[in-house]
Amino acid sequence: MSTWLTQLQCPADGGTLVESDQKLVCSTCGTQYPIENGIPRFVESQHLASFGFQWNRYEVAHADEDRATFEAKTGFRLSEMSGLRVLDAGCGGGRYCKILAEAGAIVYGADHSNAVDKAKKLCEDQPNTHFVQADLKKLPFAPESFDAVFSIGVMHHDAKTQDVFNAAAKMVKPGGRLAVWLYRRNQWWQEWINNRLRHRTVRWSNDRLERWSRFGATLGGIPVLNRTLNKVVNFSNHPSRENRICDTFDWYAPAYQHHHTVAELMDWFRSAGFEDIRVLPPEKTGRFYRWCYQNNLIIGSGVNVQGTRTLSNQPMPCD
Incomplete structure (x- = not known):
């Protein structure tokens, strides 16, 4: 074995x-x-099958960008991760697992979908990476067994985000760190438009949704529109067209997509027995962007918090 x-x-x-x-x-x-394929399978994809489709279909890993995004959305420095046992809770195609392994971490990637197959292939030259297909609420690991746990853009795709958060929080050792990035709750009119659109798109076939995503990717390549119209109807403005297609597909496909506030996420950290809780700033800079961000006008932006598991014996929340 x-x-x-x-x-x-x-x-x-x-x-x-x-x-x-x-x-x-x-x-x-x-x-x-x-x-x-060398991966233990504790679940089938179920309502998260769209993620398996998108991560296995699109090539979206960019090493330098992924390193910068990882550090911005976790607050962890790659230079400090060597030798640490790290869990990527919702690893998708494995791009963050790869850069962590290259930094010397011992990485475990868990995802509910068969995106783990893409992650394993991406990391095939990194023997210190391991993958499981598992429900993040029922992970096949012992509690308190990781030095660091992170989840970027994943937990809000479950029926109840906090249940996933609590399960991941239990994996952190006392003194270890947890970082979570969730979709931010936007203005009421943006939420209304998004909900109306997604009410339709979640029922589309992958082929139809991919055509919609390609249209969104085209809009995202037009400078005027990718700074104005995408505040009304979400589509990606990533420099890479393939990333724009994948990001747009990612937004409109999942059955669940909950949006949260900073106060809400910070309360979950406190309730789960974390201290030194801090809100991480957005990766992008610029006065106008930060103003829109603070006023919850950037669709697809996040609430991003990191904390340290208390060394006391404070009980974790029940399931």
Whole structure:
């Protein structure tokens, strides 16, 4: 049995897992979990299947940009991550797992969708990366087993964001750090337009939604429109057209997409027993951008908080 697989536990009851004939079997409850492409599968994609489609279809990793985005949205410095055991809760195609592994971290990527296949391929030259397909609310890891946990743009795609947050928070060691980035709640009229549009797009086929995303990517390449119209109807203005298509698809496909406030997220950190809680600033700069950001006018922008797990024995929230 591979050494890293011995670190996993049954997500149903915490039992020991034994490898047998390309599957993991719980020694307590007998539940069997297949191993496919070297990845333990604890769930199927279900309502998050669109993410598997998009991450396996588009090439959106850009090493320098991914390093900068990771540091901005976690507050972690890559130069400080060597030797740390790190969990990417919702790893998608694995771009942050890759840059963390290159920095010397021991990285575990978990995702509910088969995007883990893309992540494994992207990180195939990094032996210190490991992937599981799992529900983030029922992770196959022991509580308090990671030095750092982060989640960028993922938790809000579950039926209840806070349930995912609490489950990820339990994975952090006392003294360890957690960083979370969630979609920001915009002005009421932006929320109304977005909800009306997504009420339709979540029911579209991947082909139809991809055509819509390509149209959005075209708009995102027009300088005047990608700074004005995308405050009304969301589409990406990333410099890369392929990233714009992927980002737009990412916005309109998922069944769940909750938007949150800074105060809300900070309260979750406090309730989960974290201290030294700080709000991370947006990655982009500029006076006008920051004004729009502070007034919740940037669609697709985030609320971004980092905290340290208290060293006390304060209990974590119940499921």
